[in-house]
Each structure stands twice: as C-alpha cells, then as structure tokens.
Amino acid sequence: MSDATESGPTEASSDVRGAAADAGTAEARTGAAAVDDPILRVEGLHKSFGGITAVDGASFAIDRGVLTGLIGPNGAGKSTTFNLITGFHQPDDGSVYLDGDDITGHRPHEIANRGLVRTFQIARELSEMSVLENMMLAPQRQAGEALWRSVTPGVRGDVRADEAELLDRVWEMLESFDIDHLAEEHAGNLSGGQRKLLELARALMTDPDILLLDEPFAGVNPSLEDRLLDHVHDLRAQGYTFLLVEHDIDLIMNNCERVIVLHQGKILADGTPADIRADERVIDAYLGGDV
Amino acid sequence: MGIADSASRGRELLRDQPIVLVATVVVAALVLDLVRRVLAGDVTTSNVVVLVWRGVVNGLVIGLAGIGLSMTYSILNFANFAHGDYITSGAFAGWATTWVIAGLGAADLGSLLLVGAGGNVFSSDLGTSIVTTPGAILAGLLISGVGAVVLALVIDRLVYRPLRGEDGITLLIASIGVAFALRYLLVFVFTTGVRSVAVTPPSFRFSILGVGMGFGYHEVTLLVCALALMAAVHLLLQRTKLGKAMRAMSDNEDLARITGIPTERVIRWTWILGAGLAGVAGYLLILESGTIAYNRGWILLLFIFAAVIMGGIGSVYGAILGGLIIGLTDTLSQVWLPSEFTQAAAFALMILILLYRPEGLFAGRTTA
C-alpha cells in the first residue's frame, strides 16, 4: 500500500491524515476484539417500527484506522443501524459514542460535524447541481455559509478567497478520483459508477474521522469496483476509519480486517474474516450461503 | 377485535401519541365549560342547539365535498385546488336547470339559464323551494352532479391525463390553473353578483323539554340527501368490486397495478364519484343558504382541505367526520371567540393537525 502521498499544495488538506500517530497504531491493530480506544462504540441499540423490531440490542466497537465490514441477510437491520448511528433515526434505547462522546440521538448534521460522515445506499448526488457544486458543498463550517458574510461587501472578499482555496482542493480530489473531466456536468448526468466515485469524493471533502459507507459497491462494474477498493485501501492507509455495509460477502471477506454480522437486529458474530468463515451460526443465518 | 384489545390499543395510542391525550383533554375541558355556561345562563340551550345544528349542516356539506377531494388526493396523488370550483360549477349547472324548469314560460330563457344575472328575474318570482317546486329542485340536484362529473372528466382528459405520474407539485400548480380558468369563466358567464336563487319556506318549529328549536325545510333536505349519498358511497366502497379497487388503489397504487386492477378505470370512477358528490354538495349548499355566487366553492376550499387532512387523506369516513368536526368548530367556537375569528379557529385547528398528526385522526385504518 502506498504511503500517504501528497499532491498539490501542502496545507491541512484531507489527503494527509493527521499523522504518523494514527498510522502507527493502525498497523498495530490488525485484528478485531475490543480495544481500549475505539473511535466508534455502539451499546445496546434498540429500534422498533410499529410492531417490528429492526435492531435488537446491537453492540460493537470500531477501531481507528481499520476497515470494518457489516454484513447480514436482508432485513437484518444494517441500514437501520446505520441510520441510528448517524442520527437519521432515533434509537428507542441504547447509546452511540463517537471518540468517547455520547452522540446518541443527536441530529444528523451535528454528528457529521463531529467527524462521522455517511454515504447513502442509492447514491444521492444532488442531480441539479454540478459535480463541482456538489464537491464545494461538502467541506464543513465554511465561513461563507453565514448569510451576512456572503452578502456584506467587504467581507464577501474573504469568502471569495476561502472559496478559491477550497476550489483547489476540490480539483485535486476530483483528479485523484479521475472524475475531473466531469467537473462541470450536472451530477444527474453521471453514470451509476461515476456517482459512486463522486459520493466517496464528496464525503472525503468533509474531512471526516470515520466514514460509514452504505453499500458503496452496489451495482458497480468490476473494474470500477477495483478502483473504488483501491481508493478505500489507500485512504485507510492514510488513517481513515471505514465501516462498510455490503451485500457482497466476498468483497467484505477479502478486503476487511474485521467483520460484524447482523442477523434479525442482533450481532451474530464479530471477528476477523477467518473467524466469520468458520462460524456455523453465520452460515445458518445465510441459509447455506457460501460465506 | 375484543374489548380488551381495543382498550390496550387505546392505551398504546395515548402513550405513543401524547398529542391525542392533549387534544382529548382540551375537548373535554371545552365541553365542560360549555355546560357550565349553559347552566349559568350565559348561553341558552336553544343557542347551543342552533349552533350544533348549523355546525352539522355546514359540516355535512364540507364532508360530502371532502370525500371527492380526499379520494383524488390519495388516488391521483395531488392536492386539487380546483375542487372548490367543481362545487360551484355543479351548483350553477343545477340551479340553472331548476330555474329553467320552474320558470319556463314565465320568464325569458336567457335570464333563467344565467340564474338571474342581469337582474330581470328573481327567485321570488319563481318561488323555487323544495315545498313549492320539488320537481325542479330534484332535477337540479341531479344535473348538478352530472354536470360536475362531465366537467371533471373533460378536465381530466385535457389537463391531468397528460401529466399522469408527474409529481404532486406540478399537478397542484396545474390545478390552480384549472381553478382560475373555471372560476373566471363562471364570472364571465354568470357575472359576479350574489343573488338569491331560492325562497326559504318557513321552518317548522317545536320545542322539546322547553327548549325551542327550528329546522328549515332546506336544511332538512340537505341532511337527508347528504346522509343518503354517504350511505350510497359506503355501500359502493364496501360491497362492489369497484369499491374494493378504489380502496386498494388509494392505499398503494403500485400494488394495485401489479394485481391487475385497471387504474385508468379507477381514476375515471374516482372523478365521477368525487366530482359528482362535489356538484351535489354545491347544489345543496346553495339550496340551504338561498344565494349563489361565483366564489362559494372557492371560499369553502380551505375548510374542505382542513376536513380531509383531519380525517386522513384517502379516508372517506375520515372526510365525513373531519367535515363535521370543522363545521362544529366553526360554529361552536362562537361561544368563546368573536364571530369573525371562527374561521381562523378552524384554520388554526387544521394547522395544528398538519404539524402534529399529518396523517389525520383516522390514520392507520384502511381507507373506507
């Protein structure tokens, strides 16, 4: 895996992941098992809709700089768990801790502001906006997002300067994902695979600590899948943490260092791919599927 | 479903939806206060009877018209802002018929067809009322429904069918266009003047337990017709295949398509039923009030929306009950508020429902 390389001007760009410190510990943690300082911890999450229990006491912890996969049969509660963690649903019971802070039931934007960023299952590119606008939207706490700053004559100049810096980073990111030739297209004109790339690139612009990717490879052709995977591995090496939800079990098994299996809203198994492969219950849950 | 089930469901409802609890408490408090005022003599019993009666009468019209709006909202997926003008159009069609029949020979055809526009013929000349000209009234009632149906089908063919499947906002905006076109065509033809179309026969008065009451013939006619129509709609929805199809479509259109229910047919019948009821409601509204004007339906529209939302979009019974609630709110709130604010009270109630229980009071029940 390549080291965290730089392209373009050096500054607090999201290419350089806060460090050496992370890179060191990331290599130390190659397995699963509870760790002293998980970046994300979920305890006893419960959620019911009407009479149906979607998530039933789920608990797990995600370690920094690790690629974790979340799998489970249809209806296991993966998407709901995602929504509970990211604030799109309120849990009936249980807690979510990000970096030690309790974020249970916080609103989605607050959670995103704290560094936990998610993508969506069906790529939700903002189709009437250009790829560039999509990307420029993403970075957090932009000064120009305050109404008065954008309007007041003198101050607007500062906003423009910020935007110019931001623009540089945006173009770099687009280039690194090889979609810079699409920059001025309406995002709605992109192909499915290109949208997935945009979704990931956009999420990275927010400078996240941990990325929750909801089926990022769904409906993606094999060569594009490889490209996306390469990106993900690169980023992990730079220190990003990933939690992936996927249906493609092979993909998870071959790429993730740790796998969590959900079944009927409960955690069925939690360990390395090897552990999961050997686990009878998982095989049963998938009804004889090839795990 | 046994009593125990109902009780536990009721408890669940109160726990999950605190707003229902709040609403129940508020209504109970208001009822108690009303009783207190009656006992104290601030409000006479016959006043209350009048208010309740008026509320019911108004509410029935709103409910009847609301059935159509509710069905088009759920089956066609848009808020039809022209519904009020279907009501008015039906009313004009019906009353033109009534006048022509009642006045044939006595006045010129033009004035009769225009329901007295131009001020040459007056309702007192014709003596139109259920007592003196029942045939003309019944004919008008029939034509009001038929006329509205024809209009709605033509409009659907021209305006809404090309937009089938578009999103609700596009259709809503188109319906605003229809509303304008229809209403101002009515103005162009019938002019803006408000005029009396019927003569009110003296009401029959009596007293029960010392409480004096009076009921107008036209009010009673409205009551009877409305109830009969609602019963007919109930039978249609419960006993016929078409009714089942409409209920299914209103709950889930994709499901209906998959199971092979012909949706264009259902849509046509939705308009037939909805517009027919709207037209008749318009006729009855004018019969009871005695006067007609080009904007009577439009004025009522927001109340009808309130009733439909309160009852739950797609629910026929909800529309009826919602109508009664809105009608009663409009009249009974006079006990506590100056009369100029009663409409505002009904609207405020609707806003509250939209904010805290947008699925309506009867959500979760199957459509009909």
Added chain:
Amino acid sequence: MSGASGSDASAGTTIREALDNDAVLVLGLLLAIYVGFYLLGATLGFQSNGIANSLRRVTFLTAVYAMVVLALNLQWGYTGLFNIGVAGFMAVGVYTMAMATAAPDARVPGLGLPLWVGVVLGMLAAALVGLIAALPALRLRADYLAITTIAFSEIIRFTYLSSTFQSFTVAGTQLGTGGGSGIGIAHTPDDVVIALLIENPIGAVLYAPIENLLTGWGIVPNVVRGWVYAVALLVGVLAFYWLLSRIAHSPFGRVLKAIREDEDVAQALGKDTRAFKIKAFMVGCALMGLVGILWQGSLGFVNPNSFLPQVTFFIWIALIIGGAGSNTGSVLGGALFAGLLFEGPRYVANVVDQSFQLGSAPSTIAGGVGPLFAGDPIPLVAYTLANIAPLRLVLVGVVLIVLMHRRPEGLLGHRKETAASIDLGRPTRDGSASAGADSIPVGDRDTGGEGR
C-alpha cells in the same frame, strides 16, 4: 453562465455577466412590450396620455412583481419552500408601516413615526411573522407547507379585517388596523420617493425639461410623476437582484440549493438545514413586506381586500412563467405577467373599445349570444370587451396549465446559476496553463494521488 476560466473573477463579475446577457434580455422584453403597446394605441388613435398611463402601469407592475417574485424565488426556487401565503406577509409589511406612520389624530390613529422607520418596522414585522410560521412548519412536505401558509395568510387577513383589532390600545397609545374600512397611509412611498428625486436642486433641474416635453405631448403631470416612481422602482428591482444574486452565488446559496434537492444529504454533510431554511424564509418574508409597502403602500390606502389569496397566485404564476431557481427568470416572469397577462388584455380592450365605438355592451352574455344567432356579433364582442377582466384571468389559468404541460421549468428554469462566489473553472497551475475544464491538464499528474 460559464464565463472565462481562471480565478480572475472580480467582485463585479456577477453583475457584469448578468448585464451582458440578462439585462439585454429583460430590457429587450420591456422595450418590446412598450413598442407593442404604443403601436397598437397609436394606430387605433388612442390618446397619448392613455398610452403613457398604461405603460406606466406596466412598468410599475413589472417592477413590483419582479421584486416580490425574486423574494419568492429565494424561498421556493432556491430552498424548496412552497409558500403560498405571500399576500399575508406583504400585508404585515404594509400594515405595520401604516400603523407606525399614521398620525395620532388620524381616523385610524398610529404612532406618527417617519416613513423610513415605518419601512424598517414593516420589514422586521414581516420577518418575525415569517419566523413564527416557519418554526413549526418548515419540516412539512411541500404540499402541506403550501396549505399551511395559505391558511396562515388567511388568518392574517382575518385579523386585519376583524373589528376586534379595528382599534385597540397598547401601553396607552391608540392604534388600529381600521378593520374592513382599511387604514390610510400618511406618507406614501411614491410621494416620498418622487419628492426625493425631483425636489432637490439637481433633480428639479433635470426634471423640468422632461416634464415640459411630456406634457407637451398631452401627458398629464400626474402621470409623469407616476413614471418617476415607476422608474425608481425599476432601480429597486436592480437592488433586489443584486442582493439575491449575492445570496445565490455563495456558499450559503449552495446549501439552500442542496436543501431543495435533498435535505438528508445536506444534513449528512453537516449542514444545519433548519437554520438555513429559517433564514431563507425570514429574509424572503422581510423582502415581501418591503414590496407590500412599495406596492400597496403607494396607493395611499390599504385594506384587507388587497391581500386575498388571489394576489399570491398571481405572483406564483409570474414565478412559474419565468422559471423557478433563476433570478433573471423571476424578473422576466414579472415583466411577462404584468405586461402581457395582466395589463395587456385590459389595455387592448380599452383601445379597441374606444376606437371602434361598439356602443353600450349588454349586461349579460345572453344579450350577446342572442344577436349572435341572428348574425350580429357586435353585442357579444362589446360584452367581451367590457368583461375582459375575468377573461384575463381565464387566460392566466390556461397559461399555467400549458406551462405545466410543455415547460414546467419555466422560461429560464433550466439555467445553471452556479452557486459559488467565484468562477469554478479549473485553476491554473504553475507552468501548465489549462484551458477549459473539459481538457485533461498536461503535466499535472507527477505526484501522488492516484498513481496506478
């Protein structure tokens, strides 16, 4: 509107680019309308004062519609908030101004404050009422929000209509809304603006020859003064456009667009969408209040009938014609609506009626249809001309339907008005100059990123 590449976009680019294309568009349209009106009137012998007054009305209506549609565009076109209570917010603006500026001894007494204070108070009040409406309602889906805002607007109208508030006392001061009889306006905006422009030394000098010229053509002085106000309002349109362009072409505007598209995504990217929606809504309402003052306020007298839901629907129609989401479209829509749909038919009817001397029109359509069957179409035509007002509105309805069928995005709705304060073209790097954004830059890929 992709302009030159590179980040040499200076502060005035937004306006300058606009002036390159859009001003031509708008002014061209206005000019076309003026010429059309003039030609029709002149050829049919309509007197010049009549033509001038009609054109003044067109200009006035174009300006006020353009301004209020721009404000509504911020709420709907940019943020996706379906507000059909516009009339209510305009009412709050002008009523508050009226109550603040009315003399304490007028028929409907007020606080007797100067006009500019009244204007500020009016805008604040409209923004506040907008906040009250917004707080609970902004999370509603579009059609529910529509119903809520129109209900709200009606409640506002009932309040101003009521006899309860016709006259009341607050902290010892007598105030009132005038109820159904309405309230007079102490200092009307048009008087104030006109006085400001032509009663100062320079203005008077410039105005005198213009007035002489126009009165020489048979135009009444009042109409000339009215033109001064109408032109001043056009400048107001420019000001509104400038403000709303700034808002749109900024990170703030970007978030608004995202909210309209997909609020969940905006939230997932860390934007507090509720705060953005509330701000956009309040600013829009404040501007609507201001337009209410400039529009109804200039008529000298205001009553609740001026704020029926109909007014809101006209404004919406103008917005839809021009295209939601486009600021220039808003102005165009205003001009088209005012000129062709609103004032146009009435003008045509007047002119035709005057020049063809059709005699008195029958009082009902029956009086026109009867003779038609006997072969005489004149009475029907006369009736139609006399009753052009409702037909105008039928036309409006039909236009709306046709638009939804053929061009739901409006005339300019497909435009990409990029939500950024700078040009987003590929920045030039040291050494390698890149042209447009569609070419892959040469020599930029030496380091990092994606070396595969």
